[in-house]
Amino acid sequence: NAGVTQTPKFRILKIGQSMTLQCTQDMNHNYMYWYRQDPGMGLKLIYYSVGAGITDKGEVPNGYNVSRSTTEDFPLRLELAAPSQTSVYFCASSRPIWTTGAFFGQGTRLTVV
Amino acid sequence: AQKITQTQPGMFVQEKEAVTLDCTYDTSDQSYGLFWYKQPSSGEMIFLIYQGSYDEQNATEGRYSLNFQKARKSANLVISASQLGDSAMYFCAMREGYTGKLIFGQGTTLQVKP
Numbered sequence: 643n644a645g646v647t648q649t650p651k652f653r654i655l656k657i658g659q660s661m662t663l664q665c666t667q668d669m670n671h672n673y674m675y676w677y678r679q680d681p682g683m684g685l686k687l688i689y690y691s692v693g694a695g696i697t698d699k700g701e702v703p704n705g706y707n708v709s710r711s712t713t714e715d716f717p718l719r720l721e722l723a724a725p726s727q728t729s730v731y732f733c734a735s736s737r738p739i740w741t742t743g744a745f746f747g748q749g750t751r752l753t754v755v
Numbered sequence: 756a757q758k759i760t761q762t763q764p765g766m767f768v769q770e771k772e773a774v775t776l777d778c779t780y781d782t783s784d785q786s787y788g789l790f791w792y793k794q795p796s797s798g799e800m801i802f803l804i805y806q807g808s809y810d811e812q813n814a815t816e817g818r819y820s821l822n823f824q825k826a827r828k829s830a831n832l833v834i835s836a837s838q839l840g841d842s843a844m845y846f847c848a849m850r851e852g853y854t855g856k857l858i859f860g861q862g863t864t865l866q867v868k869p
Contacts, residue, residue, distance in 0.1 A: 673855050673857075675857055677859070683861065683862070684761075684846060684859045684860055684861040684862045685846065685859040686859075687856065687857065687858050687859075690855065690856060690857070692854075692855045698854070698856075700856070700858075701858065730798070732800065734800070734857075736850075736857070738855075740788040740790075740805060740807070740850060741805050741807075742802065742805070743790050743792070743802035743805055744790075744802070744857060745802075746799065746800035748798075748799060749798055749799075
């Protein structure tokens with residue numbers, strides 16, 4: 643059981659480039675989330691989804707886009723990368739039943755230069 | 756608006772002693788869930804404990820307990836008998852029942868001294 647898988651683990655982007663961070667979960671979870679974590683800081687919610695075809699903005703959505711065409715996948719798209727998007731990105735998923743919390747991927751460390 | 760606040764950026768505790776990490780929250784929802792996560796230096800997020808807004812008893816999981824005071828909107832984490840392996844960053848989180856939105860506080864770095 644793989645859980646939540648994020649790819650890539652590391653990436654260096656040049657300013658103005660675009661990329662997609664992949665997130666896949668095999669637990670049939672309805673809820674999926676994207677966060678960014680700057681050094682020494684908390685997790686900020688970028689976007690979330692309560693099911694296939696449904697997405698909503700979080701606390702810091704500017705500069706990002708998401709889609710949720712299947713239950714398993716929740717890719718995060720960065721358009722026109724900026725140095726301010728240098729961060730560690732976490733994807734998470736959870737069931738409607740909350741008692742076990744959300745399951746997190748291992749994170750993607752992104753540097754924009 | 757939904758908000759989570761952790762006011763202690765860093766804490767020290769002596770090994771084998773108990774420590775309380777503070778968390779206050781704000782939401783207009785009646786149905787919500789509160790969580791604590793641990794993030795060691797390796798970076799992974801580890802779920803520790805959950806408290807539902809309708810739960811009357813404080814949640815406990817091994818050495819972790821959650822001191823839930825609903826009227827004061829606080830959900831403090833108590834770690835008993837601290838161990839060196841407890842040194843990590845700890846995050847309080849809240850999930851709204853209506854939207855499913857899950858947000859985190861700023862985190863508290865805990866260092867356990869031998």
